[in-house]
Amino acid sequence: MFHNNVFQNYLCKLSIHFEINITLAISVFTLFTGLVATSRLYVKAHSKAELFIGLLLGIFSQLIILKYRL
Secondary structure (H helix, E strand, O other), X not given: OHHHHHHHHHHHHHHHHHOOXXXXXXXXXXXXXXXXXXXXXXXXXXXXXXXXXXXXXXXXXXXXXXXXXX
């Protein structure tokens, strides 16, 4: 889930930086991230806490990169 969220945030940053509209790609990866999270909960590969921590790590790592990159 961490990798899905990182790529999704990367697409958002590309959209902001280059001022282009890629909302379809962002929407698809948002759906994909939700499907992956749901499937991991369904097969009991991760707990809710682990998925939430992975989501937060993905968001915060991209925010840190955004702060120091731009």
